[in-house]
Amino acid sequence: MAYWLFKTEPDAFSIDDLKNAQNQTTLWEGVRNYQARNFMRDEVKVGDLVMIYHSSCKLVGVVGIAVVTKAAYQDPTQFDLSSDYYDAKATSDNPRWVVVEVTYQSHLDSLVSLKEIKANPRITDIALKKGGRLSIMPVTKSDWQIITHMAEE
DNA sequence: GCCAACGTTGGC
DNA sequence: GCCAACGTTGGC
Numbered sequence: 001m002a003y004w005l006f007k008t009e010p011d012a013f014s015i016d017d018l019k020n021a022q023n024q025t026t027l028w029e030g031v032r033n034y035q036a037r038n039f040m041r042d043e044v045k046v047g048d049l050v051m052i053y054h055s056s057c058k059l060v061g062v063v064g065i066a067v068v069t070k071a072a073y074q075d076p077t078q079f080d081l082s083s084d085y086y087d088a089k090a091t092s093d094n095p096r097w098v099v100v101e102v103t104y105q106s107h108l109d110s111l112v113s114l115k116e117i118k119a120n121p122r123i124t125d126i127a128l129k130k131g132g133r134l135s136i137m138p139v140t141k142s143d144w145q146i147i148t149h150m151a152e153e
Numbered sequence: 154g155c156c157a158a159c160g161t162t163g164g165c
Numbered sequence: 166g167c168c169a170a171c172g173t174t175g176g177c
Contacts, residue, residue: 007163033162033172056163114164133162133171 003139004044005051005062005128006102015052015064015107024104025069029077030085032097036136041072041098043138050102051139051147053128054111061113062147070101108151122146 006028008014018026031037048068054060075097077085090096117123123146127137139147 009163035172060164131164131170135162 002043002045002048003051003141003144004039004048004068005053005126005137005139006066007053007055007135009056010054011057014054015104018052018064018066018102018104019107021104025101027075027099027101029075029099031075031099031135032085032087033135036134037097039136039138040100044068044072044100044136046071049105049144051144059111059113061111061115061117062108062151063111064107065105065148066102067105068100069103072098072100075099108148110151112147112150116150117147120146120150 010016013026018024028040031040046068050066050068051062052064052066053062074092074095075085076099077083078087078090078095078097079092080086085097087096114128117126118129123129123143125140126143127134
């Protein structure tokens with residue numbers, strides 16, 4: 001089982017939106033970055049755990065945990081003319097973008113902020129620290145345990 | 154296949 | 166809203 005971090009803008013879709021969604025489940029739509037897509041398509045598996053991270057908002061950081069309930073398949077929004085995520089270069093024969101399905105698991109007891117993560121010298125591997133803008137990133141078991149533990153302090 | 158121009162992300 | 170960092174595009 002692998003660990004991941006998914007970014008979302010809470011004004012658009014928050015951890016609470018996930019908790020309140022039908023079956024507490026959503027398709028992780030609209031990822032339009034190849035590196036992030038490749039992780040979803042090739043490596044994200046059913047049963048993997050996902051940190052939900054709120055970006056571009058007042059309190060930036062990790063807010064909760066979800067679990068992957070379906071592996072990658074075609075992102076329907078790439079074919080939807082009315083969607084912001086429509087991609088004219090994607091065809092059903094040659095789709096570009098994928099979704100995975102995630103299901104709400106829990107809120108962290110408290111938000112673990114980006115500032116705290118950056119300030120913790122024990123957290124070594126996470127791409128967040130490198131100022132990357134990757135929206136789907138792997139998390140090592142060590143970093144996962146440290147971050148979830150920080151939420152309990 | 155290089156690289157300049159442009160667009161987007163995302164913290165602050 | 167600013168702007169740095171990064172990704173993508175397209176001319177050559």
